[in-house]
Every structure is written in C-alpha cells, then in structure tokens.
Amino acid sequence: MTTNDDVAGQNSLQMTANLEKIEALSERLVKAVSGKAKSNPALSGPNQELFSNAMTSYMQEMIENPAKVFEHQAAYWGKSIKHYVEAQQVLAKGKLEAPTDTYQNDRRFSNPLWNTHPYFNFVKQQYLINSDAVKQTLEDAVDLDPKEKQRLTYFSQQIIDMMAPTNFLGTNPDALEKAVATEGQSLLDGLENLVGDLEANEGELVVKLADEKAFELGQNIATTPGKVIYRNKMIELIQYTPVTETVHETPIIMFPPWINKFYILDLKKQNSLIKWITEQGYCLFVVSWINPDDSYADVGLEDYIDDGFLTAIQEVKAITGQKQVNCIGYCIAGTTLCLTLSLLKKRGDKSIKSATFFTALTDFSDQGEFTPFLQNDFIDGIEEEVNDKGLLPSYIMGRTFSFLRSNDLVYTPAIKSYMMGEAPPAFDLLYWNGDGANLPGKMAVQYLRGLCQSNDFAEGGFELMGETLSLKDVDTPLCSIACETDHIAAWKDCYRGVQQMGSKSKTFIVSQSGHIAGIVNPPSKDKYGHFTNTDMSLAPSAWFEGAEFTKGSWWPRWESWIKARSGKKIAALQPGDSEHPVLGDAPGTYVMLNARR
The missing domain is CATH 3.40.50.1820 (Alpha/Beta hydrolase fold, catalytic domain)
Structure with missing residues (x-):
C-alpha cells in the first residue's frame, strides 16, 4: 500500500528529474542565442532623441506648472499607499482574502486567484496603478510634437505590456498551478518550445503561433483545383x-x-x-x-x-x-x-x-x-x-505587425508556449500569419x-x-x-x-x-x-x-x-x-x- 509520504516522495523525485533536464536544454538555449546575427538597434526602438525630448517636455512642465506635476505624483503615491494599507487591513483580520478590486475587465487576469488571493491581487492592482500613472503622464505632455507624443505613447505601452505580472513565472498563477500539477513537466516543455523557436529562427525570438505540422499546402489548405x-x-x-x-x-x-x-x-x-x-x-x-x-x-x-x-x-x-x-x-x-x-x-x-x-x-x-x-x-x-x-x-515585418497587438500576438502565445508548455494550436489563419515573405x-x-x-x-x-x-x-x-x-x-x-x-x-x-x-x-x-x-x-x-x-x-x-x-x-x-x-x-x-x- 502506498502512503501519502511515498507519493509525495515520488512526485518530488519526478520534479527533480525534470528540472535536471533543464541543464541540457539550457546548453541548447545558449548555443541558439549565441548564433543570433547582430541586429540593428534602430529596428527595435526609437533613437534617444525621442526620450530626450520627452524628458525635456516633462522638466519644462515641472518648471511652468509644478502644482500639476506634484498633484499627479501625490495621486499616484496616495493610490499606492491606500492599496497597501487596504491589503494589510484585510490580512490583519486573519483571513486570506484580497481587498476590494475595481479592476475586473482585463482578460490577462482571468484566473480567479487574481481577485481572491491577496498576493496575486496586490501584484495585479499595483501593476495597473503603475500603468495608469504612466499613461496619465503621457496624456499631460503638452509640449511634444504630436507624432513624437504618439510614438512615445506607443513605445511606453510596449513597456507597460511587457512588464505585466502575467509575463513572469513567479507572478503568474496559471503557470505556477500547472507547474505544480505536472511536477515541473510544463516548465520543461515550455523551455523546449522556447529553444525550438530560437533554433528555428537563427537566434531570433519569433513565437510560433500555430502547429506547423498540422497543415500541408495543397493537401488541407490551398486546395482549390x-x-x-x-x-x-x-x-x-x-x-x-x-x-x-x-x-x-x-x-x-x-x-x-x-x-x-x-x-x-x-x-x-x-x-x-x-x-x-x-x-x-x-x-x-x-x-x-x-x-x-x-x-x-x-x-x-x-x-x-x-x-x-x-x-x-x-x-x-x-x-x-x-x-x-x-x-x-x-x-x-x-x-x-x-x-x-x-x-x-x-x-x-x-x-x-x-x-x-x-x-x-x-x-x-x-x-x-x-x-x-x-x-x-x-x-x-x-x-x-x-x-x-x-x-x-520577413520576421522584421512580422514582428512589427505583431507588436501592434502585442498582448494577443506576442505575450499571450509566449505565456502559453514557454511558461505553460502548451503546443501551439492547429489554426490555419495563424499558420498563414507565420508564413511571411x-x-x-x-x-x-x-x-x-x-x-x-x-x-x-x-x-x-x-x-x-x-x-x-x-x-x-x-x-x-x-x-x-x-x-x-x-x-x-x-x-x-x-x-x-x-x-x-x-x-x-x-x-x-x-x-x-x-x-x-x-x-x-x-x-x-x-x-x-x-x-x-x-x-x-x-x-x-x-x-x-x-x-x-x-x-x-x-x-x-x-x-x-x-x-x-x-x-x-x-x-x-x-x-x-x-x-x-x-x-x-x-x-x-x-x-x-x-x-x-
């Protein structure tokens, strides 16, 4: 008869064995990344002049209208402190609960733990408070050229999206739950997916959106005679x-x-x-x-x-x-x-x-x-x-189009593939989307x-x-x-x-x-x-x-x-x-x- 301790021990051994496999995958990862061709930094973001102009505009606003700037800072500090105090007050009652949450409509935070667990809820709410503060600062930049402001808004949004807690293992309840449920196999599968994508694209990280083995031109797509x-x-x-x-x-x-x-x-x-x-x-x-x-x-x-x-x-x-x-x-x-x-x-x-x-x-x-x-x-x-x-x-054009909808076409697929260890779906439209020229x-x-x-x-x-x-x-x-x-x-x-x-x-x-x-x-x-x-x-x-x-x-x-x-x-x-x-x-x-x- 197997005891609970035996089962726990077997699970622990399985997880340890899976994690040891990561060492071999890590070697492949390093090799794949080291083979990446040197990229032109101009294709990854704006030049420093844009950020310099933004900083100049912000400093000018501080000089000409310091009350407005301090008002925004005080509002941000106030929201952050209030959020912290509310979380502490709930925990002080001896209950593992989250404070009142007004952020309920973001698809990235669909797991119930984002609303019920005090740790995940605190991380989520603070991230969204930070995001709102950045957006408000950009909206109030009055001295920027309209095109510069539009560019700064876009690239700032990319940073906001990239820093979402869902994009990190330690703050993604879905990924953590699956890692525990699979004794670490999901992490192993995810790393395998990551290494495979890097190897397939000469060190460039291009997230595979569809199962390429599911389609064959002339057989199950592009079949009109x-x-x-x-x-x-x-x-x-x-x-x-x-x-x-x-x-x-x-x-x-x-x-x-x-x-x-x-x-x-x-x-x-x-x-x-x-x-x-x-x-x-x-x-x-x-x-x-x-x-x-x-x-x-x-x-x-x-x-x-x-x-x-x-x-x-x-x-x-x-x-x-x-x-x-x-x-x-x-x-x-x-x-x-x-x-x-x-x-x-x-x-x-x-x-x-x-x-x-x-x-x-x-x-x-x-x-x-x-x-x-x-x-x-x-x-x-x-x-x-x-x-x-x-x-x-082709990957440069594909990357540009994808980052116009980064949460849908970059981060969500990356989370599912690299943190959840899921295979990409057999979706013909996404297969075509990845077949660029x-x-x-x-x-x-x-x-x-x-x-x-x-x-x-x-x-x-x-x-x-x-x-x-x-x-x-x-x-x-x-x-x-x-x-x-x-x-x-x-x-x-x-x-x-x-x-x-x-x-x-x-x-x-x-x-x-x-x-x-x-x-x-x-x-x-x-x-x-x-x-x-x-x-x-x-x-x-x-x-x-x-x-x-x-x-x-x-x-x-x-x-x-x-x-x-x-x-x-x-x-x-x-x-x-x-x-x-x-x-x-x-x-x-x-x-x-x-x-x-």
Whole structure:
C-alpha cells in the first residue's frame, strides 16, 4: 500500500528529474542565442532623441506648472499607499482574502486567484496603478510634437505590456498551478518550445503561433483545383479549374499582397474566396509572388508592376482571347494596382475593365498606428538593413505587425508556449500569419520613403517607370472594400484615397471586423455585416453615419457589382493552352519557398 509520504516522495523525485533536464536544454538555449546575427538597434526602438525630448517636455512642465506635476505624483503615491494599507487591513483580520478590486475587465487576469488571493491581487492592482500613472503622464505632455507624443505613447505601452505580472513565472498563477500539477513537466516543455523557436529562427525570438505540422499546402489548405500556366522571376500565374460549364467572358486576375502568401484567400473550402469566385461562374487567375532572396536586392516597384501586374494581364488576355480583364488587389497589391492603373492611363492602355481593392491604402497622409515606425530613425535603420542584406527579412515585418497587438500576438502565445508548455494550436489563419515573405531592398525603401513617408502618389505625383503617377489618373470603375476595425489599413484612410481617384464610378464598402476577418468573410458564416453609402463626397465620419448596414458578408454584393462588368457567358476554358503549357498543380512552387515545412 502506498502512503501519502511515498507519493509525495515520488512526485518530488519526478520534479527533480525534470528540472535536471533543464541543464541540457539550457546548453541548447545558449548555443541558439549565441548564433543570433547582430541586429540593428534602430529596428527595435526609437533613437534617444525621442526620450530626450520627452524628458525635456516633462522638466519644462515641472518648471511652468509644478502644482500639476506634484498633484499627479501625490495621486499616484496616495493610490499606492491606500492599496497597501487596504491589503494589510484585510490580512490583519486573519483571513486570506484580497481587498476590494475595481479592476475586473482585463482578460490577462482571468484566473480567479487574481481577485481572491491577496498576493496575486496586490501584484495585479499595483501593476495597473503603475500603468495608469504612466499613461496619465503621457496624456499631460503638452509640449511634444504630436507624432513624437504618439510614438512615445506607443513605445511606453510596449513597456507597460511587457512588464505585466502575467509575463513572469513567479507572478503568474496559471503557470505556477500547472507547474505544480505536472511536477515541473510544463516548465520543461515550455523551455523546449522556447529553444525550438530560437533554433528555428537563427537566434531570433519569433513565437510560433500555430502547429506547423498540422497543415500541408495543397493537401488541407490551398486546395482549390488549378494549374500554374506561367512563371517568371516574379510570379507564378495560376488558372483555376472552372466548376461551371459556362463562365463570364471577362476574366478576373487576383493580386494578393507579397508580404504574405496568397493562400489567405484559399485557406480551406469553407472560407475560400478563390473557390467561391469560381463557383459563381468566373474565369479566375491568381498571382503567386516569389519569396525573394538577396539576389532580388535591386528589384523595385517597377519590377512588381512590369513583371507582375502587366505581365499577368498580358498572359491572361492571350490565354482567354479577351481584350480586357477585371483586377483585384489586396493590401500592398491594391496600392500597386492603383499605381498600375495610373501608368496605363498615361499609356492609353485600357486593358483593365474594372478594379477591386481589398484594404488598400493609397493616401498615407494619416499614418495611423504605423506612425511610430514611419519616422526617419526607423526607416534609416531599415535602409541600413537592406543595404547590408539586400532585403528586408520577413520576421522584421512580422514582428512589427505583431507588436501592434502585442498582448494577443506576442505575450499571450509566449505565456502559453514557454511558461505553460502548451503546443501551439492547429489554426490555419495563424499558420498563414507565420508564413511571411521577404521584401526586396529597393522595393521596401521605395514603398516606405516615397509612398508612406512622402505620400507622393496622393500629393504631387510618384515618379516611376518614366511617368509621374497620381491618384487622380485612376479613372477605371472601381469597388473598394475596407474593414471597420482594420489596424493596418484603417477604413477612413482607404476612403480618403478612393475619394481622390478620378473614376466616375466608385463603390465603397466597409466590412465589419479587421484586416483579414473582414475580407475572409464567407456568406455561409453569416458572421460580419457591412456598410454602404453611395455619397462619396462626405467626410469619412459623415459617410459612416449615413451608411446603410446590411447583415452578412459583402461577397454577394461585390459579385453583383463585378457581374455587371464581366460580359456575357461563354464556354468555360480548362487551364493552359499550347502557348501556356501546364507547369504544375496549384498552389504552385513559389508559395513553398522559404516556407517553414
């Protein structure tokens, strides 16, 4: 018969054995970190001038309005002391309880112990008191340039988020409870996950968000049938197999963003826009971009237009025998589709019959949440990076996007993986999110300097390919879909760009949700609705106030729009012809390059 002491002894031995394994993992950890390439500090935070200006502003405020500064300090001290006294008073009653807690709505503190246990509750409340004090100080900084204040607010919030007690083992009840329940196995598994992520990314800490072994392109995602019928140094052109006997005569070419892979539009059968378009009776082509290496250092936006957009249009016209095509551009590819339309206008080329834009920015006068990253010190650092490596590595862009939502995309996954020892979920969207692509050095600088920083396309003209390209040149019938909570391409900024385009036929739709979920929104889910308003002369806020809300996906509304611009029905064409032999099955080979499989 086993006694309680025997069980306790066995558990203790198991925990000791598990902890001893950490020594071997620690050696791997040191080796992985030591192999990390030297990083450019400009890509990790602002230069010292920003903090110097902030300190100068704070000191100036102390001199000019000392009562206000002391009032804030006194309020912070008062809250902290009151919090301490209340905690002591509760403990003095001989009960293991927490004082009254007014902070109840933060998802990070969902474990009941944050509210009931005096230790965890004290740590949580004091952290939130500290956070509020920092935020209040920033709000009251009156002498800072607005952009500097926005940057300081962003980077201060990063520090606040990083210092959350949930991010540390000793102050995370979930992690501690699991460590005890598993005799330390969860900590061992977590360290294994940490070391594995470091080894997989050459010493860079990139938190794995999804189980990469759960997905295989062409097998359980990106499975819509099609053929690669053209390939050059920039693109593979995929012609999707028709599923209807007849199709509309005007073909559709979809240009996805090249920051990520195209299969966001073909994740699985239930939410594949690519599959849905073919089912509606359209001849669909999709561009799959190359994932460039350092040999693409001198590739610029002109190459994406010439060898990507213009070549795809030329080949699709040739294979279908049509004089015009309908084009879709998503995100940065939507921005570049606009550049292409301006260029074709200058050349008198009417190959594009209509244009659809998904979350596409063309007016960068308001840089929104990207303001912290679009100032000279950060862009200077990117220029140094691309001059050294020839490209902007995918993890830098991925890290930038992730830290815009750091609690959801950095710290919470890190806690689950590294402290709880959990395997990442088999989630197709997160798998795609981690399958980024590099950016050629020249193209990255052109985009960041000429479009984002200088806003040349909307203000004065963007010099490219021997022409001065301008938004007002875009006179093709267009439909733009933006997303209500998009933090990458805010709908108001998308709207301002469309307002400046020269087209007499404009349709603007705002889908509920964000940059991805608002676009990948199939009718079958009946999840997110959309807003429409035909009056494009209004300011963004007035447009939205007067917009009509429609429940359900925008896809059917857009299909009605594109149908009116797609011509009569003709017999469906199978992929390829004598001039375009089939080079392989969809999703092709370019989508596989540098993918972590």
